[in-house]
Amino acid sequence: MSINVTEIFGPTIQGEGPKAGIKTIFVRVVGCDFKCSWCDSKFAWAESENSRKYSDEELIDELRTLCNNTNTRNVVLTGGNPCLYNFSNVISKLKDDDISFDVETQGSKFPAWLLMCNTIVISPKAPSSHQPNVFENICNWLSKNYNTLLKNKTNIAIKIPVFNNEDFEFARTYHFLTQSNLNIKLYLSVGNDNVDEKGDIAERILRNYKTLIEKVMQSDMKYVYILPQIHTLVWGNKQGV
Ligand code: SF4
Numbered sequence: 001m002s003i004n005v006t007e008i009f010g011p012t013i014q015g016e017g018p019k020a021g022i023k024t025i026f027v028r029v030v031g032c033d034f035k036c037s038w039c040d041s042k043f044a045w046a047e048s049e050n051s052r053k054y055s056d057e058e059l060i061d062e063l064r065t066l067c068n069n070t071n072t073r074n075v076v077l078t079g080g081n082p083c084l085y086n087f088s089n090v091i092s093k094l095k096d097d098d099i100s101f102d103v104e105t106q107g108s109k110f111p112a113w114l115l116m117c118n119t120i121v122i123s124p125k126a127p128s129s130h131q132p133n134v135f136e137n138i139c140n141w142l143s144k145n146y147n148t149l150l151k152n153k154t155n156i157a158i159k160i161p162v163f164n165n166e167d168f169e170f171a172r173t174y175h176f177l178t179q180s181n182l183n184i185k186l187y188l189s190v191g192n193d194n195v196d197e198k199g200d201i202a203e204r205i206l207r208n209y210k211t212l213i214e215k216v217m218q219s220d221m222k223y224v225y226i227l228p229q230i231h232t233l234v235w236g237n238k239q240g241v
Pocket residue numbers: 032033034035036038039040041042079080081106125
């Protein structure tokens with residue numbers, strides 16, 4: 001089966017989660033089984049004139065060349081939902097080149113190749129997204145793969161964009177996972193409530209960031225990271241950076 005890709009871009013910085021700031025290349029796939037109301041990647045929901053179907057070998061060649069030419073050793077698989085595809089060949093071949101893979105997904109599907117990734121960012125969607133709650137799915141997968149994730153020392157992040165109070169309460173239900181022996185970190189990310197705004201949006205994002213920080217400080221959450229999407233501060237809503 002081919003891998004349908006919306007865009008490959010970078011190197012740039014990873015703008016969020018446990019590896020925020022790292023030099024990385026992004027592979028954004030076509031297609032998502034969710035349709036979040038505030039999705040900032042709607043352009044990835046379907047094929048476009050810029051999307052392209054890759055065989056495993058073509059994608060391996062392109063990523064190897066791009067990583068070598070740009071001195072990059074980190075690749076992020078994102079979307080859409082990368083878990084709609086099989087990346088096992090791509091990851092296993094490029095691991096031999098010392099290229100490490102991270103994945104960002106919403107927790108609806110957990111293909112076996114996820115266990116080959118260095119960092120797994122699971123981003124369950126809070127009520128404002130109007131999408132299914134996959135809490136049980138995530139907990140079952142973590143519990144089923146507990147020993148392997150522990151042995152591999154996989155970085156696991158639960159990253160939840162927060163837009164309102166209901167989303168905040170939703171995020172609190174994941175806090176108990178930070179007490180696990182697995183390396184699970186909980187990230188609350190400031191929701192970008194206008195993904196169509198042009199130009200500099202840093203002031204709006206930072207205002208919402210401050211509100212979210214204040215909310216967490218007044219809550220009972222102890223082990224939580226609060227971050228804005230760094231790329232939105234630098235580039236606003238621009239695509240491909
Ligand atoms: S899961 Fe991600 S890519 Fe899919 S609709 Fe939601 S925000 Fe967009």
